[in-house]
Amino acid sequence: MLIRMEIPVDAPxxxxxxxxxxxxxxxxxxxxxxxxxxxxxxGVVATDDEGGVIGYASYCPIWIDGEDHQWVALAPLAVDDAWRGQGIGRQLVYKGLDTLNEFGYSAVVTLGDPSWFHRFGFEPAARWQLRTSWPGTEAAFQLFTLADNALDGVSGEVSWPAPFVHPVLRTGH
Known part of the structure; x- marks a missing residue:
């Protein structure tokens, strides 16, 4: 198995x-x-020995009250059923966090199981007066800081790119 950055041939x-x-x-x-x-x-992929994609994590830009603070969101994260329980999801998250840190990003947010993401150092985003526009997501909304000053003067509503807000427009359903 190999964990690496996504390349165009991985898309299918x-x-x-x-x-x-x-x-x-x-x-x-x-x-x-x-x-x-x-x-x-x-995009971070996990591939099997034949190069088949068995795990994936994507990261995209987000904004807080309309401002760019060099933050990203982790979504989605997936591991093939046949490969679950082998630490691939963990490796995808760690590789993503390490790479984003090297690229100079300040923080990562996600909507996910707090008990699972807590092991990486994610904490409830609400502690820093951060929220989403999606009702009922407060407990799942998690934050991981990459930079010491990531939270300086930052609070408010986090917004995601348009494909998150209008996914039906993209699928044609």
Missing amino acids: GIDSLLKRAFNRESEAALVRALREDGLLTL
Whole structure:
């Protein structure tokens, strides 16, 4: 198995993995839209020995009260069912955080299971008066800071790129 940054030839495998992992089209359509719109900050893949995509994590830009603070969102994160329980999701997250830190990003947010993301150092975003426009996401909204000053003067509503807000427009459903 290899964990690396996504390259163009991975796109069909990523698409297939996301459809299988989520048993629907929306996450695959989201990643395609982010990629097409130039909003895919980072894609990290896990590949098997034949180069097949068995895990994926994508990161895209976000804004706080309309301002760019060099923050990104992790979404989606998927591992093929046959490969779960082997630490691949953990490796994808760590590789993404390390790479984003090297690129100079300040923080990462995600909507996910707090107990799972806590092991990486993610904390509830609400502690810093950060919120989303999606009702009922408060407990799942998590934050990981990459820079010591990431939270200086930052609070408010976090917004995601348009493909998150209008996914139905991208899938044609």
